[in-house]
Amino acid sequence: MKAGVITFHSAHNFGATLQTWALQKVLKNYKIEASVINYHPSIIDDLYNPLKGKYGLEKSIAKLKLRYKNPRSLQRYQNYISFIKKNFNLLGDFSTYEELKTADLGLDAYIVGSDQVWNSEHIGGFDPAYFLDFVKPGPLKISYAASIGRDYILPVYHDQIKNSLKSFTSISVREKSAKKPVKALAKKEVDVVLDPTLLLPREEYEEIKTNPKIKEKYIFVYMMENNPDVIAFANKVSTATGLPIVQRRPNKIFKNEIASCYTSAPGDFLGLIENAEYVITNSFHGTVFSIIYETPFVSMLHSNTGSRTVDLLKSLNLDSHLLNSASDFTDFSLFRIENPEKLRKRILDLRQSSLLFLLDALRNNDRQKVVACPTQIKKHECYGCYACKEICPVNAIVMEEDKEGFRYPVVDEDKCIDCGACNKACIRKTNKIIEYKENYPKVYSVMNKQEEVRMKSSSGAIFPELARYVIEQKKGYVVGVKYDKDMKVVSSIADNMEEVKAFYGSKYVKSDFEGIYPRIKQLLNENQTVLYSGLPCECAALRSYLKKDYENLLICEILCHAAPSPKIFAQYLDYLKNKYKSRVVNLTFRNKNTGWLIHKCSMIIEFENGKNLTVNSRKNNYFRAFLNDFISRPSCSSCEYTYKNRVGDITIGDFWGIKDIDPSMFDDKGVSLITINDEKGSIMWDNIKENFTYKESDMTTAFKKNHNKPSPFKLERMDIFDRLDKDPIDNLLYEYNDLKSK
Structure with a gap:
């Protein structure tokens, strides 16, 4: 990709020059062919060029005079010119907008910014060059950290700026105070990002x-x-x-x-x-x-x-x-500077989000686009929870797979009756988080007393006892996820313990649960007891779809790290099939025969020909990509269901860190964390707790090592999904495996 930056690169002050260098450097770091568009209007040149307007002999004479009368002015000018020529990949030579407008630069993307490129006092009112009006239709038009220099835009320029911003594909500003006035004119999303100088260590x-x-x-x-x-x-x-x-x-x-x-x-x-x-x-x-x-x-x-x-x-x-x-x-x-380590972490967080904006804009990714259904949320906010799809009374919404393998709602405008049901059901708008009553949540570390059962589970084996309670005592049904005959991860309903076994163990893939909510509702309306087990966003979606609480519905929420792409998982299975000449028929991500801790557990891959392959889970290319948040659904980076934000009657997961927190509860065969979130959860727990060894804990302790905030959106993720379908999947994942083991 070829990208050109237009900014105040020719202004002879340290900030203007260094921010230009930094942005060009960042682009080059990400394999983008970057150049600085050499637009230097007289309003800037006249401020810094002591030889402006002089040519040939006249210029030579003026230079000699400066050497004697004001040598420092000449030296300053020559030092800046030398730096610019040496360090900038200059494109063209334009001193007027008309020259720039008639040029055919042939770039894929045009970036205006940083610095005060939208400050009318600096650019002589309104300069269309800094609003990319010279760019012909087709290429990307991006503002990166553009500054207006104040917290308002002069009304006299509103119409011109409003018209120019219409064709921008992505807009960002440098100051928070500039977001509101720019957004008011752009009528589209405006991000606040770091100055380019802070994008580099x-x-x-x-x-x-x-x-x-x-x-x-x-x-x-x-x-x-x-x-x-x-x-x-x-x-x-x-x-x-x-x-x-x-x-x-x-x-x-x-x-x-x-x-x-x-x-x-x-x-x-x-x-x-x-x-x-x-x-x-x-x-x-x-x-x-x-x-x-970090200088004081x-x-x-x-x-x-x-x-x-x-x-x-x-x-x-x-x-x-x-x-x-x-x-x-x-x-x-x-x-x-107090606590420099904390400062570095804060800069890294802001740097990552700013780089994400820039690279997203250059790839013209659709994370910022609105989903194609009336909920009007951004695509990167959509959990893919199916609530809007399943609640639509006229079946106007379908879930379509995007290029990353995740499903998003798309509405059939001819069927849609604008009833607003999908909007009301959207869990991004109404998240269904439980409001704890007095004495809740109750928190425990838990181990199933039956070691054989515990060894077949990913952690302390709470789920099997919950399922047994519902099926054998309540004569009810259990909803969980399993592999279907094609090794796709799907939601299913079981009415006996033999079928429930398919739900055991973690499946690190975003599951397909189309049609499951209506089936659950039918069972509930028939007064059947249903235990629903799913990710937090899925539990919230079920509550939203049902609209009311059912006494016979028990919700077991699974602590979630993130939800990986089904498409990547399918491609990885195809890779295994081709390499080992047999179809994969089962995959256990965390077998505990070698230990429960992540660095000890094994991935066991079972093939149709009867052979098994055992690898270290932590070093496996697919599992490593999952752990590093490289292949997750975009919404996982803005998940609202972490730490104390719970939606299940109970919440279960691994009690990571228990080895140090309470060694008496650790035997390297699996320990669960359970939080009892409401009275219904207490009733469930009271009916099964005799099957466990358990100790009381608290949320702060339990989440010291557990997932207590959304997964970070990694820049590596962007490259992996950009190259998906182009590179062999195992080679691609191996490239980003920091432990480098297949």
Whole structure:
């Protein structure tokens, strides 16, 4: 893919240049052929080019004069020009919009941003170049971290901007305060993302960073406007510490000043920040790089653009570094970056979501598209729970498989009667989470007393006893998931314990449960007792579909890590069939003969020819991709059913961490976590608890090692699904297996 960036790359200030370099670098890191569109209008050139408008002999004479009268201005200009030519892959040479409009750049994607490319004061009102009006229909049009420089857009430009944004395929801004005004004009989703400079770790900047020649310790003052408060504060800190000052302006303005970086190239700026004892700045990018290099810093806001610094610091929980005036300073703890590890984690989280936006936009993925049914939720929000499909009174909704192998609702407009039933049933809108009453939830670690039964289960074998209670005592039915004759994972209903055995063991695949809700409802209306066992989103969907509580319905919710793609699972089974010359007829993901813990358990693959294959589960390519969240449904990254947000009468799963929490409950043969969420769950538990060894626990302890938040959306996932159907599945999964074992 070829992508071009249009931004303020030719503005000779450190922030503008470095954000351009960073975005180009990020694109190249992801195998995108990136270039910087060399658009440099006079409104920018006139600010920085001391030789503007001079050519030939006149230019040579002007350069000679500058060498004698203002050599630093010439040196500064030449250093920036040299950096830009060396480090940017420049495309074209356009000084006017008309030149740009007539050019045929032949790119697949055009990206505007970052920096204040949508600030009317910086671009002379409305410049259509920075709204990609020159791009012909066809290529992707993306804004990445575009800034408007304030929290509003001047009304005089509303119509022009509104018209330009119509054709954008993806829109993001840099400041939270800009989202609302841009979204109001765009009439489409607007994301808030990091400045490109924060998309790279500090190690990446080694490519361009240079170390200062200053031998002594110093304070670096990076002041974008001549602010008396900044000067007063810097002098105060210099006096208190005895440290001299290095600053960016051409004239000496501090009492104890030893150097200026006025003529420095962008790489020198990085070295000055990294090696400073303290940074004092009213610059957004001065703040950014202080954070990247974890240099003690204080931000004193720029009078016109301080809001972007405030937004950044608040997003990173660093707003304590803000200083309004020198008189507010009390002690040097203001400079100190507390808990740098926590800061790095926060940056990584924001970096991942920002990269996800950018790569999604470039791949033109449909995660952000609205699902094709009246619920109007985003595709990446859809659990694929079937509630909308099954509740439709006129069967206007079908579940169609997308290219990743997950099912999504699609409505037949000719059948739809706009009754709103699907909208009311959507669990993204009404999640059906239980409101705990007094004394709930009750939490236990649990082991089945019958070791033979426990060894056939994935954890402590609670489910078999629940099923036995319902079938033998209540003469009822049990709903679970099993492999069908084609090894697809499907929901099914059993009325005897022999059939229930097919439900034992974890199946790490998103199951197909089409038609199961109406069958359950029919049984309930016939006064039959039904035990429903499923993932949290599926349990919520059943409650939503039924609309009311049934006394004869018992819901057993399974703690979920994530729901992998049925398509990838099917392709993996085909790979096994072709490699071992026999069809797979059963697959146990976690056989406990070698131990219950993930690093010990085995995957046993049974073939039609009677042969078995045993591999270490944790190292297996498919299982590893599941554990690393590379093949899960997109909605798993925004799942609302984690930790205390429960929908089952009881919730069961592995009690991970029990070995350290309570060694007396650990024998490496499986321990379950059970939470009793309501009175109905208590009745179930009271009827089976004599079959178990158990100890009381609590939610905080139980979820120390358990899945207590949504699965992260991994960038590796995007590449795997992009290459699905193109690369052999085992080779593809092996490439992303960090343990590298088939």
